[in-house]
Amino acid sequence: MARIVMKFGGTSVADLDRIRNVAARVKRVVDEGHEVAVVTSAMAGATNQLVAWCQELSPLYDAREYDTVVATGEQVTIGLLAVALQTIGVDARSWTGWQIPIRTDGQHGKARIDAIDGAELIRRMQMGQVPVIAGFQGIGPDNRVTTLGRGGSDTSAVAVAAAVKADRCDIYTDVDGVYTTDPRIVPKARKLPAIAYEEMLELASVGAKVLQTRSVELAMKERVRVQVLSSFTDAPGTLVVDEDEIVEQEIVAGIAYSRDEAKVTVRRVPDRPGVAASVFGPLAEAGINVDMIVQNVSADGTTDMTFTLNKTELPRARLVLDEKRDEIGFAELATDPDVAKISVVGVGMRSHAGVAGTMFRSLAARGINIQVISTSEIKVSVLIDAEYTELAVRALHTAYGLDVA
Amino acid sequence: MARIVMKFGGTSVADLDRIRNVAARVKRVVDEGHEVAVVTSAMAGATNQLVAWCQELSPLYDAREYDTVVATGEQVTIGLLAVALQTIGVDARSWTGWQIPIRTDGQHGKARIDAIDGAELIRRMQMGQVPVIAGFQGIGPDNRVTTLGRGGSDTSAVAVAAAVKADRCDIYTDVDGVYTTDPRIVPKARKLPAIAYEEMLELASVGAKVLQTRSVELAMKERVRVQVLSSFTDAPGTLVVDEDEIVEQEIVAGIAYSRDEAKVTVRRVPDRPGVAASVFGPLAEAGINVDMIVQNVSADGTTDMTFTLNKTELPRARLVLDEKRDEIGFAELATDPDVAKISVVGVGMRSHAGVAGTMFRSLAARGINIQVISTSEIKVSVLIDAEYTELAVRALHTAYGLDVA
Numbered sequence: 073m074a075r076i077v078m079k080f081g082g083t084s085v086a087d088l089d090r091i092r093n094v095a096a097r098v099k100r101v102v103d104e105g106h107e108v109a110v111v112t113s114a115m116a117g118a119t120n121q122l123v124a125w126c127q128e129l130s131p132l133y134d135a136r137e138y139d140t141v142v143a144t145g146e147q148v149t150i151g152l153l154a155v156a157l158q159t160i161g162v163d164a165r166s167w168t169g170w171q172i173p174i175r176t177d178g179q180h181g182k183a184r185i186d187a188i189d190g191a192e193l194i195r196r197m198q199m200g201q202v203p204v205i206a207g208f209q210g211i212g213p214d215n216r217v218t219t220l221g222r223g224g225s226d227t228s229a230v231a232v233a234a235a236v237k238a239d240r241c242d243i244y245t246d247v248d249g250v251y252t253t254d255p256r257i258v259p260k261a262r263k264l265p266a267i268a269y270e271e272m273l274e275l276a277s278v279g280a281k282v283l284q285t286r287s288v289e290l291a292m293k294e295r296v297r298v299q300v301l302s303s304f305t306d307a308p309g310t311l312v313v314d315e316d317e318i319v320e321q322e323i324v325a326g327i328a329y330s331r332d333e334a335k336v337t338v339r340r341v342p343d344r345p346g347v348a349a350s351v352f353g354p355l356a357e358a359g360i361n362v363d364m365i366v367q368n369v370s371a372d373g374t375t376d377m378t379f380t381l382n383k384t385e386l387p388r389a390r391l392v393l394d395e396k397r398d399e400i401g402f403a404e405l406a407t408d409p410d411v412a413k414i415s416v417v418g419v420g421m422r423s424h425a426g427v428a429g430t431m432f433r434s435l436a437a438r439g440i441n442i443q444v445i446s447t448s449e450i451k452v453s454v455l456i457d458a459e460y461t462e463l464a465v466r467a468l469h470t471a472y473g474l475d476v477a
Numbered sequence: 478m479a480r481i482v483m484k485f486g487g488t489s490v491a492d493l494d495r496i497r498n499v500a501a502r503v504k505r506v507v508d509e510g511h512e513v514a515v516v517t518s519a520m521a522g523a524t525n526q527l528v529a530w531c532q533e534l535s536p537l538y539d540a541r542e543y544d545t546v547v548a549t550g551e552q553v554t555i556g557l558l559a560v561a562l563q564t565i566g567v568d569a570r571s572w573t574g575w576q577i578p579i580r581t582d583g584q585h586g587k588a589r590i591d592a593i594d595g596a597e598l599i600r601r602m603q604m605g606q607v608p609v610i611a612g613f614q615g616i617g618p619d620n621r622v623t624t625l626g627r628g629g630s631d632t633s634a635v636a637v638a639a640a641v642k643a644d645r646c647d648i649y650t651d652v653d654g655v656y657t658t659d660p661r662i663v664p665k666a667r668k669l670p671a672i673a674y675e676e677m678l679e680l681a682s683v684g685a686k687v688l689q690t691r692s693v694e695l696a697m698k699e700r701v702r703v704q705v706l707s708s709f710t711d712a713p714g715t716l717v718v719d720e721d722e723i724v725e726q727e728i729v730a731g732i733a734y735s736r737d738e739a740k741v742t743v744r745r746v747p748d749r750p751g752v753a754a755s756v757f758g759p760l761a762e763a764g765i766n767v768d769m770i771v772q773n774v775s776a777d778g779t780t781d782m783t784f785t786l787n788k789t790e791l792p793r794a795r796l797v798l799d800e801k802r803d804e805i806g807f808a809e810l811a812t813d814p815d816v817a818k819i820s821v822v823g824v825g826m827r828s829h830a831g832v833a834g835t836m837f838r839s840l841a842a843r844g845i846n847i848q849v850i851s852t853s854e855i856k857v858s859v860l861i862d863a864e865y866t867e868l869a870v871r872a873l874h875t876a877y878g879l880d881v882a
Contacts, residue, residue, distance in 0.1 A: 088530060088534060092534075122553065125493060126557070129493060129557060129564060130561075133563075134559065134560060137563070139556075140552060143552075147546070148549050151545035152530055152534060154542045155535050155539060155543075156534050158542070165541075166545050168545070
């Protein structure tokens with residue numbers, strides 16, 4: 073017997089039939105003798121409608137009123153799911169964020185969970201009752217409803233799992249697990265039985281958006297064992313756990329890619345102390361995040377700086393830098409939106425040399441030029457011409473022995 | 478400068494354009510220098526959709542979960558209206574039932590308001606802020622959302638008006654006031670500038686459903702001055718107030734009719750003590766309300782009892798009485814659904830004789846047979862054949878001098 077938090081996203085509760093399916097799935101787990109709490113999103117489309125109404129009334133809507141409106145989506149689902157569960161004989165009771173309460177900070181529209189008192193939920197679960205909890209919402213210090221930002225229900229589920237000391241947090245989605253890479257690009261991609269928190273975070277940050285990043289960070293911090301699995305099949309999913317729990321650890325867990333970045337090169341900047349600050353300071357002040365950075369020294373006392381940022385920020389970044397042109401003293405600003413970032417991720421890299429070398433050789437063998445390189449303890453990323461994305465991902469997937477047998 | 482509670486029903490906030498109209502109307506009252514609080518219903522249709530979902534999942538849905546689901550309708554409206562008000566420069570803030578809190582008893586789905594703490598609302602209004610309050614909902618002793626039953630937003634508005642000691646509670650509806658009778662039957666019906674609480678109650682109970690009965694009872698108890706007016710025009714409406722406030726009191730305020738009742742006659746019951754109890758006891762136990770009652774004594778030691786009840790209860794009443802036939806000892810059960818109840822209402826009756834006489838003479842002059850008569854201090858009601866309804870209402874409207882000049 074285990075204590076399990078089951079989380080269902082918007083497509084899993086999109087209409088009454090799907091809500092009934094979710095109820096049946098919860099009942100199966102209850103009937104196996106487990107203690108269960110459920111966290112749900114709003115019915116697919118509901119949140120979009122509520123957001124659209126707020127935006128139509130005022131593009132500069134008050135975030136506190138936005139939260140009041142948008143949080144109703146989950147409140148509808150928890151009530152309906154509780155009724156659906158009761159109808160098939162499962163003792164269930166709905167809980168809004170303010171009822172538990174799920175205390176958050178006061179950043180309306182993108183609040184962070186501060187604390188959840190799990191005592192009453194645990195008491196109910198021990199009695200055999202299934203708490204059905206609204207995801208994505210909490211209550212702020214101002215006694216008003218807060219929402220966690222889009223996709224926040226994953227974070228709610230992990231936070232609830234930590235609060236009730238659950239053995240596992242099962243996140244039901246429209247994919248059936250985490251793969252070694254995008255199966256649309258590599259048909260031989262394998263579903264991973266398990267992946268370490270750190271790997272999941274690196275994969276999420278480079279585009280494999282199975283779980284919201286914040287939920288993985290929280291799971292890692294609170295040591296919540298997470299399982300990603302499909303709400304439409306019964307296959308086991310992927311466990312996201314501490315790396316110590318993964319018995320047969322591969323050196324490389326997966327290959328990720330992102331086409332969301334653009335490359336900026338500031339040419340012929342005077343090569344003197346403080347020049348990096350003069351370039352990146354104004355960008356940071358404008359709230360523009362910079363990702364990969366390289367600097368080449370040239371012979372004539374100038375240097376070229378290359379970096380990447382989110383493609384959508386490119387026009388704004390260009391404005392900011394052009395304004396500071398004289399101050400920074402660069403000769404030319406070159407930008408290239410047609411780039412892709414390819415990353416090899418795996419906690420095994422910490423103890424195995426040669427991972428980066430394999431990557432560079434594989435890409436060179438296919439004539440793919442590497443424009444920028446950046447590395448972390450468990451990741452090697454390269455920036456390449458976007459048109460080589462699929463070729464690169466497939467080559468690396470094979471090179472690291474990830475192809476399905 | 479006055480303190481005013483403005484209440485808007487579902488048709489007044491049916492879409493974003495109408496919500497903007499409501500905001501503009503609130504702004505006009507604020508700009509006149511008044512302190513304003515707003516109470517709103519859900520967008521027209523929203524509540525029906527939410528109720529339908531609950532019913533489709535389970536006709537025997539848990540009322541606590543029903544309340545959780547259905548109360549979201551008003552929560553959406555208050556957030557949107559607060560945004561619409563802010564957009565045109567009115568300081569506004571939404572309030573759900575649990576935030577104020579509006580404390581109710583624990584009868585989920587049909588709760589009654591126990592107490593509202595108006596202190597914080599008054600403080601905000603004095604600061605110039607407009608509280609936008611969800612009607613129809615509160616919070617029960619179990620810390621769960623309760624709803625007041627359909628139409629409960631009128632009651633919410635009156636209760637809020639009492640709690641903030643408002644000078645007036647303006648109820649915006651799709652009619653522009655209370656008329657001397659139904660203008661669809663009598664084109665010469667007049668809009669009343671004012672009507673006494675007791676008169677409004679009697680009119681509501683016989684089918685003139687401008688305000689929810691419970692809201693009028695509460696207004697009378699708390700001495701809240703209510704105004705019924707149209708949300709689509711700027712004409713003044715009808716004040717519902719203490720009779721002492723009405724200067725030019727007519728003897729008869731209005732003529733009401735109801736086709737919702739059916740007549741039941743229990744023939745040849747033994748005429749002995751306790752026989753009324755033997756008939757009406759079982760009906761009361763079955764939750765069936767009986768309205769008008771007459772008893773005729775016949776010569777042979779038996780009596781006929783005639784009474785009316787809501788037409789929808791007729792089949793159930795017949796079942797209940799047939800079951801008790803031997804016990805009661807009646808010979809025959811006759812029912813007639815084709816009846817109408819016509820009522821003449823006015824607090825002036827207390828001090829003026831002859832009101833009933835005028836009624837009987839007018840009906841007799843048109844050959845309309847009276848089947849049952851019942852009277853209260855401020856009302857005379859008669860049951861007649863339904864096909865004479867319009868004729869009777871028009872005749873009485875003229876007889877009491879209510880026709881527009």
